[in-house]
Amino acid sequence: EPEVTQTPSHQVTQMGQEVILRCVPISNHLYFYWYRQILGQKVEFLVSFYNNEISEKSEIFDDQFSVERPDGSNFTLKIRSTKLEDSAMYFCASITTPGPIGNEQFFGPGTRLTVL
Amino acid sequence: RKEVEQDPGPFNVPEGATVAFNCTYSNSASQSFFWYRQDCRKEPKLLMSVYSSGNEDGRFTAQLNRASQYISLLIRDSKLSDSATYLCVVRLYGGSQGNLIFGKGTKLSVKP
Numbered sequence: 001e002p003e004v005t006q007t008p009s010h011q012v013t014q015m016g017q018e019v020i021l022r023c024v025p026i027s028n029h030l031y032f033y034w035y036r037q038i039l040g041q042k043v044e045f046l047v048s049f050y051n052n053e054i055s056e057k058s059e060i061f062d063d064q065f066s067v068e069r070p071d072g073s074n075f076t077l078k079i080r081s082t083k084l085e086d087s088a089m090y091f092c093a094s095i096t097t098p099g100p101i102g103n104e105q106f107f108g109p110g111t112r113l114t115v116l
Numbered sequence: 117r118k119e120v121e122q123d124p125g126p127f128n129v130p131e132g133a134t135v136a137f138n139c140t141y142s143n144s145a146s147q148s149f150f151w152y153r154q155d156c157r158k159e160p161k162l163l164m165s166v167y168s169s170g171n172e173d174g175r176f177t178a179q180l181n182r183a184s185q186y187i188s189l190l191i192r193d194s195k196l197s198d199s200a201t202y203l204c205v206v207r208l209y210g211g212s213q214g215n216l217i218f219g220k221g222t223k224l225s226v227k228p
Contacts, residue, residue, distance in 0.1 A: 033215060043160060043203070043218040056215060091159055095214065104150075105216060107159040 002026045004108035006092050012114045013082055021077045021111045023092030032075045033093040033105065034067065036060070043091065049075065082115045089113075119143060120219035122204050128225045133194045137222050139187040139204030146217075148207040149180055151189045153200045154221065160203055163189075194226045 005024045013019050025032050034046040048055040049067055066078045075094075079086055092108040122139045129135050141149075149166035164171065166178040166187055177190040187204055204219040 031214065035216075042220040043154075043216075045215040045217065048215050058215075089157070093216075104162045104165075105214075107161070110159050112157075 002106075004092055004094055004106050006090075006108035006111050008111060009109065010112045010114070012116065015084055015115055016081050019079050019082055019113060021079075021090050021092075021113070023075045023077070023108055024073050025075055025092065025094030026106055027073070029094035029096050029106075031055075031095045031097065032069070033095075034077045035091045035093060035107075036088040037091065037110075038085075038088045046077075046090075079113075082113075084115050087113055087115045119217050120204055120206055122202075122219040123222045124220075125222040126225055127222065128227060129194055130227055131194055131196060133226075134190065134192045135194060135224060136191075137189045137202050137204070137224075139189075139219055141185050141187070141204075141206045141217075143206070143208060143217075144185065145208050146185075146206040149178075149187050150205040150207075150216075151176075151178060151187075152203040152205050152218075154203055155200050160205075160218075163202070191224075194224075196226050196228065199224055199226045 007022045032049045035043050037043045045058050047057040047061045064080045068076050089110040089112050091110045093105040095105045120141050151163040152160040153163045154160045164173050164178055166180045168180055170179045175192045179188045201221040201223045203221045205216050207216050
């Protein structure tokens with residue numbers, strides 16, 4: 001069964017450092033997403049990406065964040081200067097098309113980011 | 117007002133019990149509805165989509181009331197393996213690219 005993969009599984013970094021979280025969406029999917037989940041809190045939408053550009057972003061996704069699809073398979077989330085409050089699980093998700101039918105978004109296993 | 121609200125839980129039930137989770141959503145533009153399951157420190161996984169007519173998948177039954185903006189999940193004959201956090205999730209349309217809006221989740225613990 002195809003799956004979304006993410007690397008690394010756990011990233012520890014110092015405050016102020018740049019991190020890049022990597023995702024490989026399912027190959028025939030067209031829409032990609034990043035979500036985050038701070039420990040004990042709900043899953044929150046960060047950004048959606050389609051046709052090589054950002055479709056929508058939340059207020060969390062400020063200038064410190066960027067996304068890129070550098071090749072045909074990878075989808076990355078970069079945080080330029082990490083803050084303590086960026087510590088969270090970051091989930092990548094992909095879907096063929098959102099559509100009206102309620103297609104499933106498939107989530108990767110997540111990257112746990114710890115900012116010290 | 118929170119966009120998706122759920123029973124706070126936790127629900128501690130014995131094996132074989134029937135348990136019901138409730139959820140309300142605030143945005144009437146919500147078009148798709150889901151229950152996801154999340155195990156501790158794992159990714160959310162789709163349990164079932166929720167359709168207007170209600171739907172059932174084995175021991176799980178989901179109901180949707182658009183007028184009341186209310187979603188429910190019923191689990192019959194609970195198993196130990198059902199222990200997890202159940203997330204009520206909605207998706208909007210009308211400009212949104214389909215990003216999901218999650219509730220905080222309700223934790224279920226099934227005991228022997």
